[in-house]
Amino acid sequence: MKTRIIIIGIISLFICSLIGQESVIEKDITEKLDDIKGELLDVKMDIQKDLDEAKDELKKIKIEINNNSAYMGIYLADLTLKKARRLGYKENYGIIITGVKAGSPADIAKIKRDDILMEIDAKKVLDKAICTEIISEYAPKDSVILKIFRNEAEMKLDFVFGATENIYYNFSDSFDKKGKAFTINKKKENNSKSVGFGGGSWIPVYFKQDLTELNNWLENQWNFKDELYSEGVIIHGGGGKGNVGKGLFVGGMAASYSKEFSTLDDSIKVNGKYSLSFGGVTLDKRYSLSKKIKASIGFMIGGGNFKINVTESYTNLNDSSLDWDNINSNLDLITKASFSGEKKFLLFQPKVMLMYRLNSWLSIRGEIGYLLGYSSKGWETKFNGSSYSLTGAPDVNMDGITFSIGPWFGF
Numbered sequence: 001m002k003t004r005i006i007i008i009g010i011i012s013l014f015i016c017s018l019i020g021q022e023s024v025i026e027k028d029i030t031e032k033l034d035d036i037k038g039e040l041l042d043v044k045m046d047i048q049k050d051l052d053e054a055k056d057e058l059k060k061i062k063i064e065i066n067n068n069s070a071y072m073g074i075y076l077a078d079l080t081l082k083k084a085r086r087l088g089y090k091e092n093y094g095i096i097i098t099g100v101k102a103g104s105p106a107d108i109a110k111i112k113r114d115d116i117l118m119e120i121d122a123k124k125v126l127d128k129a130i131c132t133e134i135i136s137e138y139a140p141k142d143s144v145i146l147k148i149f150r151n152e153a154e155m156k157l158d159f160v161f162g163a164t165e166n167i168y169y170n171f172s173d174s175f176d177k178k179g180k181a182f183t184i185n186k187k188k189e190n191n192s193k194s195v196g197f198g199g200g201s202w203i204p205v206y207f208k209q210d211l212t213e214l215n216n217w218l219e220n221q222w223n224f225k226d227e228l229y230s231e232g233v234i235i236h237g238g239g240g241k242g243n244v245g246k247g248l249f250v251g252g253m254a255a256s257y258s259k260e261f262s263t264l265d266d267s268i269k270v271n272g273k274y275s276l277s278f279g280g281v282t283l284d285k286r287y288s289l290s291k292k293i294k295a296s297i298g299f300m301i302g303g304g305n306f307k308i309n310v311t312e313s314y315t316n317l318n319d320s321s322l323d324w325d326n327i328n329s330n331l332d333l334i335t336k337a338s339f340s341g342e343k344k345f346l347l348f349q350p351k352v353m354l355m356y357r358l359n360s361w362l363s364i365r366g367e368i369g370y371l372l373g374y375s376s377k378g379w380e381t382k383f384n385g386s387s388y389s390l391t392g393a394p395d396v397n398m399d400g401i402t403f404s405i406g407p408w409f410g411f
Contacts, residue, residue: 069139069163070135070138070142070161070162072104072135072162073162074106075099076095076096076098076117076128076131077096078096079095087152093126094149095127097112097114105161109158111157112150114150115149115150117147118147118148118149120135120147121145121360122145137194137411139291140161141163142160142194142360143159143160144161144360146159194411195243195247195286195288196294197410198240198410198411200238200410202237202238202406203237203406204237205235205236205402206234207232207233207257208231208400208401209397209399209400213395213396214274214308218308224263224272233257237253237254237279239253239282240253247286248283249285252281253300254280258276272308273309274306274308276305276398277304277305277306278304278345279302284297284353293357294355295355298350303344304344304373305344305345306342306396308341310338339381340382341390342379343375343380343398345374347371347372349371350369351369352368352369353365353366354367355408357411361409361411362407362409363407365405365407365408366403366405368402368403370402379393379394
């Protein structure tokens, strides 16, 4: 019995000891949890501080997306053969309009879904990429003529491009009270100014050249008196250029002029002809002064020449009629001689241009420049296929002011 009491006592003491240790462990765990909660609170406060600092920085940030370009307001897709057949369209170019945005320039122009866009200002629309490229050549408010296919018939529409807008994203005053969301503020910017895509035209050029010595030579040799111009002349030509990027236009031009003259002294007749021509490659930098007014500065580099041809005829025929049976012997009484001289030049022509746009395809342009010529050989003539230099020839240069005004087709 005593033994049982002792054993029970020992077991009781052991249980009490365990209960005491559990209390100590629970107290330690509670203290650890409190420490962790404190550390987490400190971390949360640090994170909140960092977030507040980040918000302050974001409020200072403004992001601009430059999206101010010509705008139609249509959805496009490349035209498939199946779709073309269904619409009765037989051409091998064009794109299909799959939708029109409400209130857009296309909506205003009455463009409809399933219309086929064929041309923009006579430029064929081959696919979506070409269409985007053509539209990029225009500026907002530019007027063009669209050629479309609708209801198995072609038609033309006057169209004015709209303007997309530059969007400015900023975060100022955009966080809500809880700091969980932001809104996007945006505003419009002024329209950009297009410098155009290129074109071409007939080019009349006023050119003033000093021909005093050549006129004196013609008078001394054949009694021609001031046959050649002294106050300038209009030279007719043509040219064109295209935009290669960054406002640079590369092209070419050429022009020519000629004048014939003659004298008759007793039985001697002299016919003369003076001709001038020049041309070359052009490079211009164009600037947009306004939506309608464009200006450029550039130059032409190329070559040119002028020629003088004189033919002298002498006859001993006294009668006003010839004998048909003796025509060969009569021709022996006629003497004919000719002279031809030519002077070639390398040319450089700095120039400035001002253009006023009347519509999307027609402008009025004026250009002023100065032609500078360099000749390494001087006057030359040919006898029996060989070239000979002419000494003592008139000192005539291809230097002079140039002025041109006329239409320009394109932009």
